[in-house]
Amino acid sequence: MPADSVVGIALLHPELLGTYGDGGNALVLAQRLRWRGVEAEVLPVHAGEPVPSSCELYVLGGGEDAPQALAAAELGDGALARAVDRGAVVFAVCAGFQILGHEFLIAEGPRPGLGLLDCTTVRRAPRRAVGELVVEPDAQLGLTALTGYENHAGLTELGPDVRPLGRVMAGAGNAGDGREGAVVGRVVGTYLHGPALARNPALADLLLSWVMGRELAPVDDGDVERLRHDRLAAALGRRARLRGWRRRVAIPVTR
């Protein structure tokens, strides 16, 4: 539990890394705390402003090449790395995920990343990966299937110091190697838009449990369950369902 009773959620450079609605992840985190009686505040941090040092959560989204390069340059001052060192949670999507690695690629060539995740994005897929993405999460996370929408050309390769967020069940993921996302400590990167935490409230609650240092009381997510059911069925299809994916990944179809 943070010393201060208000949980601070920094939304980093929404005008640069907000192309795919990923700002919703910050709203989801804040609301899920409020619904449990915990005060939360979303702090948008714009280019040119210092990254606040006191937040418990830092959220980054997807964006185009030039804004991505500008955001990486803005974030290169070490403030985010210091926040990670003191135990803050970072959740980064798509271009934001790529920025957290050692190096990422824009049209003009490779750019240095922040090095918070042991991964690199220095190759471009011949064909952009666009479509529904379903991930069977790493068993250590204790989550059910993750659903989202990917839209990226960069191919992200993981080094030995991170674990993938999970295994691709439908879609492309990091680099067509069956892996999706990256996790080390409390830093999570993924290609899941949707926004990811809106479609996967259990993942949102996992991040929040890291912040609060305890399990969180359940909230009524009936409407999300319907959405999850629709999206997973659309992505995996009837045949996959007959093969028993539901049992393997324990997708809760009803509550």
Place this chain on the structure above:
Amino acid sequence: MPARTRLAARAGLAVAYGSRLAGHGGSVLGGRVTLALDARALPRLSEGRTIALVSGTNGKTTTTGLLAAALGTGGSVVTNDSGANLPYGLVAALTADLAAGTAVLEVDEGALPPVVAATRPAVVVLLNLSRDQLDRYGEVRMIAARWRGALADAPGAHVVANADDPIVVWAARAAASVTWVGAGQSWREDAATCPACGHQLRWDGAAWACGSCDLARPEPALSVDGDTLVSRRGERIAVELRLPGRCNVANAAMAAAAAQHLGVPTARAVAAMSETTEVAGRYRVVRVGSSLARLLLAKNPAGWVEALDLLRPPPLPVVVAINARVADGRDPSWLWDVPFERLRGRSVVASGERAADLAVRLRYADVEHETCSDPLDAVRGLGAPAVDLAANYTAFQGVVGATARAG
């Protein structure tokens, strides 16, 4: 015109006529037939005519309708004002009246480069560019880069461009000649960085400039001031549209500038535009059960910001209908960029094929709502005398189609 093109045009018209008799929309099918018979139909049908193209993320269909009305004061005009804005839709429009000397064509922003090359337009109207259908179009700057290439290769095309949208300005600067219009652009979330060099753009009220290179807001020849168009010399012309909202005054300004380039004085153009009551169902009022529902179209975050402004005040209920078919964009993540928080405290129904996505968005916005996937059932279920029904593209098309059939 080659005999083959003439034959292909006649065949397309016949198929379109038959298709309409059979109760289907006809023009798109007719256009496909014409193109199948003559792959060069688009350039051949355009030759010798004055062509005006209209493209951008929002306002294409309405601006096309307004410009067609303005140019119609000077002779017969063909247009695709039903919104069929891919090459077969353009071919169908051009085929409808081979004697018409002028064509006003709405063009899909992804299709604009090949259409500019094929039709050799006299005028290209570039309205705005913001995030829309990211799964299909790719990102905004990629579209603008393709526009630049097409305009650089079309020295005969005069461009009418929105000076308030930095991405449009960057694209239009590749053209040989440009009329800049201060049409406004309230959505700035896609213009934080300079499209030319990637540095941060600086905004000061309406003015904007790159901090690094020479890209900056050009001095407009025509600007919007409330409901009035103001020329650089200070002449003021009041716009009295029968279409609501600031965005439609902006559309009228863009159309007026294009009409003026083609020889129609602004006062005459504005007078003709004031006769337009609806374009392709936008703002139409339809009877649904015991309710009168007003139809609003919004397709992307910038469009939804405008549409939320146009809603009538509570207690009038609102139905929001969202689909995510190919023409809508398959990824409705953009719902989280729309300030639906503004619906708090109102009676709201989440509807459309992606009502489940919208329902989750509304819950996080603290907007209490019902969910009903069929938009017309949603209106009926409310039982209110008047309802505003706001829908994205294919959801809107579905409602327009169903209510037209109901008479």
